[in-house]
Amino acid sequence: MAALAREELAALAAIYCGPEECEVLAVSETHGITFRIQITVKELLDTDILLKLLFHLPVNYPSILPDISVNSDQLTRAQCMDVKDKLLEQAKKHLSEPMVHELVLWVQQHLKCIIRQSTAVCSEKTTLSRGAGTEDGIWILFLHLDHMRAKAKYVKTVEKWASDLRLTGRLMFMGKIILILLEGDRSNIKEYLILQKTSKVDVDSSRKKCKEKMISVLCETKIQPQHARYNLTFEVKDYSTIDELQKEFEAAGLATLFSEFVPPLLK
Template sequence: SAESIQKSLYFHNLFMLIFLFFLETHGITFRIQISVKELLDTDVLLKLLFHLPVNYPSTLPDISVSSDQLTRAQCVDVKDKLLEQAKKHLSEPMVHDLILWIQQHLKYIIKQSATVCHEKTTLSKGTSTGDDTWMLLLHLDHMRAKAKYVKTVEKWTSDLRLTGRLMFMGKIILILLQGDRSNIKEYLILQKTSKVDVDSSGKKCKEKMISVLCETKVQAQQKRFQTFEVKEYSTLDELQKEFENSGLTALFLEFVPPLLK
């Protein structure tokens, strides 16, 4: 009837207004699952997460890639290739083109990833002295399922070739990471979208109480961590010495003492 059509149009227009408002103020995040055939005679289910920022497509989207059939390193390689392809479509809608492109090229990326895997592993064991090393300092409010949480963080940092510290001092929990900037962004996406902890009732939940204290390029006078370690400190002085020994005194003084207030 005319009345039902009018109601449908009303709700459609209302939905579009809400959608456009959200897009203009927060950007939008959505997941897509695609199945890619003829890769080692198996189907690969790719789970793609796109975050379109407010000024998309003038700004590249953030992309996360996961798959039960691929390793984390292979997923990172797929994500890097997608971002390279996205740069060719800057300032024009690109998500559909990126999906078509990865369906056609996934098997070649995986083959290439396998041939350079050993080389990347060897390089990651050396000292990182490049100018593109980035650093991220995170503050976590709590960990209810501490053992599982720590194990997950260790796996993510290993898969993404990140180094640094997971630091406990009283109620303060800090994660200090160093590595390639794209891998650090990938870590942040995992941290915010994965069910890494449990709530008060014991159910798995996403991390909602996380703060990004600092994200910056590592300076020449600052130490490059060679490994990722989980460490506990008895006093604030011990924690401060950890930062001082890494040339990060200013970082400590700016961000850590305010957490005690």
């Protein structure tokens, strides 16, 4: 791992040293550093905005842009995505130099403007596309299932849905963890969710057919331009270790998605 990334992380930890302000999630010589910075933007729209920024610095950072994830209970998902897009635009201006602190300072200064623009654009899109059934681009859906009692039937059903809806991705098993990662058109992603929640896809403890009631939607979002669609088929895969599962996400350019949602499932 580049010494530059380690030095930057140490500097950030010194700056954001309050409780939960800077948290290291993963450090790997082969996969890079993943950490979360939590900041509060004061006096924004008459309230304080708690912003959680997740950065993944790949091994070749800063020659390669970091992956960034943005979350906030005070902002909508669309607003968080707009903040993320703006941060990635800024990151391109700092390529080949340490940039995380600059990005954090920039978002503190410009968050109010981003939210106002996001609200205006969202309103305009709603007016122009009211009644439209789809959104351009490829979307990703990330699901967690609690269990499968009728595993063979369940797997075949998921494979059929994915095929019928032209969705690609993975049905992943790692110990007791069951994950579904899907990529495809927005309308087909939505249709899959409806099928998943309304069809009798499993059996209950009495072996009677039942609907899926123990499903969690971990993430549903449009794939960003820097993450080209990588799946060409839908596959069912078993992983013996968490490292194998992590490599699957990293190979897809989805290391941030893994770091944000999978480790909590292990607790």
